[in-house]
Amino acid sequence: MIEKHFGKVAVLMGGWAAEREVSLNSGAAVLEALQAQDIDAHGVDADRNVLTMLKKEKFDRVFNIMHGRGGEDGNIQGALDILQIPYTGCGVMASALSMNKLMTKRIWLGANLPTPAYEVLTADSDFIAIVNKLGLPIMVKPGNEGSSIGMTKVKHPEQLQKAYEHAAQYDSLVLAEQWVSGDEYTITLLGEDILPVIRLEVQSDFYDYEAKYKSDQTKYYCPCGLKDEEEKELQALAKLAFQAVAINGWGRVDVIRDQKGKFCLIEVNTVPGMTDHSLVPMAAEAAGISFEQLVLRILETSI
Ligand SMILES: Nc1ncnc2c1ncn2[C@@H]1O[C@H](COP(=O)(O)OP(=O)(O)OP(=O)(O)O)[C@@H](O)[C@H]1O
Ligand SMILES: [Mg+2]
Structure with missing residues (x-):
């Protein structure tokens, strides 16, 4: 009965941002996982005519996996609000604020949350x-x-x-x-839950494009190696970081721990990567949530 519940689902991917290729990879993984669960899901490579197309094809909801500008910044969210098509993830305001690293930092600083000068x-x-x-x-x-x-x-x-x-x-x-010199962590929000923390270790100066998508030298640790109470502290900080910019549904926040042991918020993503080797699926797996279960839980955020 799952498919009745969700109706006809557009997996919106691609788009016109610099992260187009990454989004196509995320989208393909999401689409496959939805279809494997008998959901009436269709891949849509978004172009500037995407709204007309969604209306014409009578989609009931959108699984939004467009990274970056257009898809992650409130634009598609506002358009879908007008069309009254429900979508995954957060709304216009949280998307727009989170996409802009200056606005995000201003809000975090205003809420007394730590972020680099x-x-x-x-x-x-x-x-x-x-x-x-x-x-x-x-x-x-x-x-x-x-x-x-x-x-x-x-x-x-x-x-x-x-x-x-x-x-x-x-x-x-x-x-x-x-520059914050220290261990790097990433923390995932899924529904009401903060998932286990991942620590990343790169060979290069920082977690760059190569380290993210190409290198097999990048190492991921989950459990992350922090003491229990430190991980709880970091998860609590992550929760505050999401709340400050009004993120709900799902998201991922990046953090670096400085030499004094203080956690510094770097940035937040409202449509994080979802390839089978991305960070959110990794954190989900550590919490006992399979990739298929994960995409379903994200789809549920559209209800
Ligand atoms: N202030 C900083 N000090 C040290 N390293 C940093 C700092 N800011 C960013 N980095 C490094 O650069 C990487 C990318 O930075 P950031 O997360 O801001 O960019 P992004 O391109 O938006 O990332 P994403 O792909 O997660 O959306 C971080 O994961 C971290 O390794
Ligand atoms: Mg980042």
Whole structure:
């Protein structure tokens, strides 16, 4: 009776963001897992005509797995609200806030949640003054991208401007962030639950595109190696981080623990990767939730 319950489901993937390829991979995995459970699911590679198509094909709901701009930033959410088509994940406001790393940080800081010091970079920035203020190294990142696209670790003062110019190719908003040196963790929200913490270990300077999707050198630990009470502390912090930006349904927050043992919030994703080697499925598995059960639970967030 599951299929009756959900009706005709569009698995919305692809899109026009830089993360298109990643989304197509996530979408294919989700589609296969839904179809394996007899759900009337159809893959939809979203283009600018996606709304007309969804209406014409009489879809009852959307499993949204479009990463990045268009799909993860409130745009598709607002359009689907108008069409009255239910969708997975959070709504317009939480999506828009979470996609924008500057807005996310402002809200976290306003809620007294820890996140690295930062400056907004523009072509006119006094790059040397920013180096003096933040110290080195500095992480430079586009404000609205994912998959580590356009990011540079700046180790020498004269590199900052180049790093800015590189990031600016992807986005008009560019952030310079104080580098946090320490273990990296990621924490998943699924419905009301915070799943087990994963620790990632990379060979490169940071968890870049190569380390995320190509390298077999990246190591994942779940259990993450923290003491029980530390993991609980981190899960509690993650919960606050999600709540602050009004995320519900599902999501993933990235955290680095500095040398003093303090957890620093890096960023949050509202449509995280769902390939069979992505982080959310890994955390789910550690909680005894299979990939098929996971996609079903995410689909339920559309109800
Ligand atoms: N301030 C920082 N200090 C040290 N490393 C950082 C910092 N910010 C980001 N990183 C590293 O860069 C990686 C990518 O950064 P971030 O999560 O902000 O970008 P993203 O492209 O949005 O990621 P995602 O693919 O998770 O959406 C992090 O996983 C971490 O390894
Ligand atoms: Mg990240």
